[in-house]
Amino acid sequence: MPKIRLKEHNIIVKDLRQTSVLVGYCYPSTYRAGMTSLATHLFYEGLNRRVDTSCERYFRYDVPSPIRSLETSRPLKENHVVAFSLTWEEDVLNLLQMLDMDGIETLSENRGPESPIVLVGGPVVSANPEPYADFVDAFAIGEGDLVIHDIVDVVRDSPSRSDAIASMTEIPGVYVPSAGQSSVKRLIMDDLDDLFHPVAQIVPDVPDGTKLDPVFGKSLLVEVTRGCGYSCKFCMVGHICRPRRARSLDCLKEIVEQGLEKTPVRKVSMIGSSLGDLDGLESFASWIVSQNLQLSAPSLRADSITLELLESFVKGGQRTLTIAPEAGSERMRRAMGKGLDDEEIERAARLAKEAGYIALKLYFIIGLPEESEEDIIDISKMVKNLSDVSGLRITASINPFVPKAHTRWERQSQPGVEQLRERLRIVQNGLRDVPRVEVEGIDPRSARIQAALSVGDRSIGRVIHLAAQYGGLGGWRRAEKESGLRFLSLPSDTERHKAKLPWSFLVS
Ligand code: SF4
Incomplete structure (x- = not known):
């Protein structure tokens, strides 16, 4: 673990005599993953704009200490609120370890009046907070x-920790597990x-491409869209x-x-789902590159792509x-x-070649409900065909289906490992x-754990x-x-399909 203090631009150190x-x-993961998340910049800058608040950051890995803030080495337990953003189910282990x-x-039941309030938000708990309920004082849902x-x-305004937690039940979008709320609205x-939107984003002063450099490189993260207008049956965002x-x-x-x-970078990273459907995306992208800025974009729907x-993305330095396609x-x-349809995907690959891309990254899911062996064979046929028609290098990321709460496939089973x-x-x-093709993906055992955490109830907290x-x-x-509880078998448990779902109290 590096012990040297990391140099970063735009960090904020408050005079604690002025804050309450x-x-x-x-x-609860690596510094790199955390700094690539817009939420880190959003909460950091948003909270520090308040004169009454000091917000400092903690990461589980690749920092001098997971329990001393990067800004001033403030011990984690000295905060009034420790606020976690949980993006991946398995990171709950890192959260507990921190x-x-x-x-x-x-x-949470063992915490006393001097303990910090443990608050957790993010997509995982906004879908199903119940597996984590034993550890969390309050969830931000939505x-x-x-x-x-x-x-x-x-x-700030409560006389005690317990009063503060009790008052949080009055805030729409906050779920306090100990209060037994019958319904919580997702905001x-x-x-x-x-x-x-954060504009003075933190940038690490590290060499490009090293392990502390954010995934998109040093860039200004710009949230273009939120949510998705489609509703693919497996996808939590779409629901x-x-x-x-x-x-x-x-x-x-x-x-x-x-x-x-305010942010010392020359690159813009667009954030959002199904970005290609955005009216004006083309003109926004060409405006960015006309300022001599680099540009990166997330995954695009194949049917929304234009030459x-x-x-513009290629002019902005994007190469992949x-x-x-998912299937x-x-x-x-x-x-x-x-x-x-197949033609739309093939057309996207041809346009990528024509525009000057050198590689394609394709995401697929295996183990889907109603999937036949023929469907699996069709994945390799499609990748081979796209390699032939485009001549581009291809990375095929093949990941197991994970049933997610609130989706139309929330009651479906995940096949065994x-x-x-x-x-x-x-x-x-x-x-x-097939030349120029690489296959990658997450380990089916990890996918099994993710699925169990996605569909579990409060009992799996143990x-x-x-x-x-x-x-x-x-x-x-x-x-x-050791616990004697069912866990890894949960995603294929057909009894679960008939029961009341643990997340049914969350409403949109
Ligand atoms: S898979 Fe993509 S297009 Fe489908 S609902 Fe999810 S974000 Fe939208």
């Missing part, structure tokens, strides 16, 4: 930037133009972040102009186009509600001798608690055995 609320913003390492009780200031106001902002909302072109340009005045758009056959894509491995082998064998002590993939199996 201390917030520790925690990302609490434990600084002597903060991991079970878009956390809509409630964070109300939460801080309550902490969604209507108009993104009215929402604060809990509806409707798709977009910032206006004027607002986006203002964010870029202000952002580049002009891709040419990412699209997500190899049209039949399967129709069944999942994705609705792209061996079945998933077999399906993966079919794809790998089909692509073995398994999580033990797994955090043991660590690693094997730790989950050991925790399941």
Whole structure:
């Protein structure tokens, strides 16, 4: 672990004599992943703009200490609120380890009047907070930037920790597990133009491409859209972040102009789902490159791609186009509600070549409901065909289906680990001798854990608690055995399909 203090631009150190609320913003994973997340910049800058609040950051890995802030080495437990953003289910182990390492009780019922309030938000808990309920004092359900200031106001104005937590039950979009709320509304902002966007983003002073450099490089993250207007049956974003909302072109340009005045970078990274459907995306992209800025964009829907758009991205330095066919056959894509046809995907690959891209990244899911062996074979056929027609280097990312709460496939089963491995082998064998093609994806055992955490109820908190002590993939199996609870078998449990779902109290 590096012990040298990391140099960063735009960090904020407050005079604590002027502040009354201390917030520790925690990302329970690597520094790199946390700094690539817009939420880190959004909460950091948004909270520090308040005169009454000091917000400092904590990461689990690749920092001098996971329990001392990067800004002033403030111990985690000295904060009034420790606020975690949980993007991946398995990171809950890192979350518990961070609490434990600084002597903060991991079970909320054991925390005393001097303990920080443990607040958790992010997509994982906005879909199903129940597996984590034993560890958390309050959850932000939905878009956390809509409630964070109300939460801080309550902490500032309450005479005690327990009063603050009790008052949080009155805030729409906040779920306090100990209060037994019968229904919690998931908050969604209507108009993104009215929402604060960070413009003085933190940039690490590290060499490009090294392990502390953010995933998109040193760039200004610009949130273009939130949510998605499609509703693919497996996709959480398409179900809990509806409707798709977009910032206006004027607002986006203002964010870029202000952002580049305050953030020492020459690159813009667009953030959002199904960006290609945005009216004006082409003109926004060409405006960015006309300022001699670099540009990066996330995955685009194949049917929304135009040559002009891709040419702007290439001018902006992007070399790999990412699209997500999800399935190899049209039949399967129709069944999942994705609705792209083969021609549209092939056309996107040809346009990428014409625009000057050198590589394609393609995302696929295996183990889907209604999937046949033919559908799996079609994945390798499609990748081979796209390689032939485009001549581009291709990375095929093949990932197991994970049933997610609130989606139309929330009650579907995930195939067992061996079945998933077999399906993966079919794809790998089909692509073995195809030049310029690489296959990658997450381990089916990790996907199994993700699925169990996605569909579990409060009882599996005991398994999580033990797994955090043991660590690693094997730790989950050991925790399941020791707890005597069903965990890894949950995603294929057909009884679960008939029961009341643990997340049914969350409403949109
Ligand atoms: S998979 Fe993509 S297009 Fe489909 S709902 Fe999710 S974000 Fe939208």
